[in-house]
Amino acid sequence: MKSATPKVLHELCGRSLVGHVLAAAGELQPEHLVVVVGHAREKVTAHLGDIAPEVRTAVQAEQNGTGHAVRMGLEELGGSVEGTVVVVCGDTPLLTGATLQALAATHSADGNAVTVLTAEVPDATGYGRIVRDEASGAVTAIVEHKDATDAQRSIREINSGVFAFDGQLLSDALKKVRTDNSQGEEYLTDVLGILREAGHRVGASVASDHREIAGINNRVQLSEARRILNDRLLTEAMLGGVTVIDPATTWVDVTVTFEQDAVVHPGTQLQGATHLAAGAEVGPNCRLTDTRVGAGARVDNTVAAGAEVGPDATVGPYAYLRPGTRLGAKGKIGTYVETKNASIGDGTKVPHLSYVGDATIGEQTNIGAASVFVNYDGQEKHHTTIGSHCRTGSDNMFVAPVTVGDGAYTAAGSVITKDVPPGSLAVARGQQRNIEGWVARKRPGSAAAKAAEAASRESAGEG
Numbered sequence: 001m002k003s004a005t006p007k008v009l010h011e012l013c014g015r016s017l018v019g020h021v022l023a024a025a026g027e028l029q030p031e032h033l034v035v036v037v038g039h040a041r042e043k044v045t046a047h048l049g050d051i052a053p054e055v056r057t058a059v060q061a062e063q064n065g066t067g068h069a070v071r072m073g074l075e076e077l078g079g080s081v082e083g084t085v086v087v088v089c090g091d092t093p094l095l096t097g098a099t100l101q102a103l104a105a106t107h108s109a110d111g112n113a114v115t116v117l118t119a120e121v122p123d124a125t126g127y128g129r130i131v132r133d134e135a136s137g138a139v140t141a142i143v144e145h146k147d148a149t150d151a152q153r154s155i156r157e158i159n160s161g162v163f164a165f166d167g168q169l170l171s172d173a174l175k176k177v178r179t180d181n182s183q184g185e186e187y188l189t190d191v192l193g194i195l196r197e198a199g200h201r202v203g204a205s206v207a208s209d210h211r212e213i214a215g216i217n218n219r220v221q222l223s224e225a226r227r228i229l230n231d232r233l234l235t236e237a238m239l240g241g242v243t244v245i246d247p248a249t250t251w252v253d254v255t256v257t258f259e260q261d262a263v264v265h266p267g268t269q270l271q272g273a274t275h276l277a278a279g280a281e282v283g284p285n286c287r288l289t290d291t292r293v294g295a296g297a298r299v300d301n302t303v304a305a306g307a308e309v310g311p312d313a314t315v316g317p318y319a320y321l322r323p324g325t326r327l328g329a330k331g332k333i334g335t336y337v338e339t340k341n342a343s344i345g346d347g348t349k350v351p352h353l354s355y356v357g358d359a360t361i362g363e364q365t366n367i368g369a370a371s372v373f374v375n376y377d378g379q380e381k382h383h384t385t386i387g388s389h390c391r392t393g394s395d396n397m398f399v400a401p402v403t404v405g406d407g408a409y410t411a412a413g414s415v416i417t418k419d420v421p422p423g424s425l426a427v428a429r430g431q432q433r434n435i436e437g438w439v440a441r442k443r444p445g446s447a448a449a450k451a452a453e454a455a456s457r458e459s460a461g462e463g
Helices: 017-026 041-051 066-076 097-110 167-174 190-197 219-239 438-442 447-462
Strands: 034-037 056-059 084-087 114-120 129-132 139-143 157-166 202-206 269-271 287-289 302-305 319-321 332-344 349-361 372-374 384-386 397-399 402-404
Touching (some): 017 097, 034 041, 034 066, 041 056, 056 066, 066 084, 084 167, 097 114, 139 190, 139 202, 157 167, 157 202
Parallel strands (some): 114 202, 269 287, 287 302, 302 319, 319 332, 332 349, 349 372, 349 384, 384 402
Antiparallel strands (some): 084 157, 114 157, 129 139, 129 157
């Protein structure tokens, strides 16, 4: 990956590679779930503690092959387990729980000692081929590409590296795996030959989509997997009743949820625990993270994180909703408005060019254009409260902590530093003073002076 980040911690669609694999494995409801860690294990283990604290880890201090890794996993469980052991790779984020369930079901139904997850691919070059017994269909060998005959190279069924084993047989066979190969490693695939020579059946389960088994080894493959998974998520959403205008420019995380008749316009990214309720309309050009959009609400050209938009509310264009923003039903956060830790009541509007931070605003209030909630004194954040049915003027500064009571008005251009009683009008600005003739004296001969002189002559003529 050419990265300081361990490969399995790279993300796509809101989840790490190993996180996707754990989610798929978790659908089997396993009695034990063990992750074998080696390279950069401190980072990987810390990540696992964050996303899946119930998962156990086994340390492979030296990377001595896949068989050795599985042996380390079994040793974490006491060396041997009863029942079925499913082995998956930590870099296959497209693998689904349904495919693993089919693998486990085939393994049980066929009475296999080991069942290989395979796939038929358009081009098998470089992959290990699955060789089957023509009569029984049992797997007789996995032949690496470099060792395959011309006839074997024509086989399109390949090994995925994912297996289901009989736990007891696996433990015994791993003790017999040799390291007399070019890499000097314990190969898990050698277990198949050991079990077959002992008279046990080796079978296969074929994945319905060969792309599921794709491993990630570079950022090109990561990008390709992201597109595949994103398309899968959008297809699921659309089949569930969501309109996605342009799937090619719409990106969603696996944790995003929708209700029927939500609409997503082009250029939109939905991340984290974002939820779109029935009839909500988002985009174009939005990035919403951990944000809930209520039924019938409209969000346009907006960045939001940790925010909640109420039913039938409108946001944007060009709004920025920071964490803690709560907009009530039929409320409005308009053009070039930024909000943070602000509760904005039902029907209240903040239409344009304003900053609302650390504030509570009641219902049916209108905040004038170019208003700023001055909440920070350089050391502490302070709160502003504006009541219901208030009308605040344009270019107001609300210097927190300050309260404007229900039904109060504030005049345009005011700096509000004191509480305003309910039903009052607050005027906090200097008196206007006109100095006549100033332009003629200070800017003689200018275009402004000439225009003023012409206007004065015209006015005198009318008089």
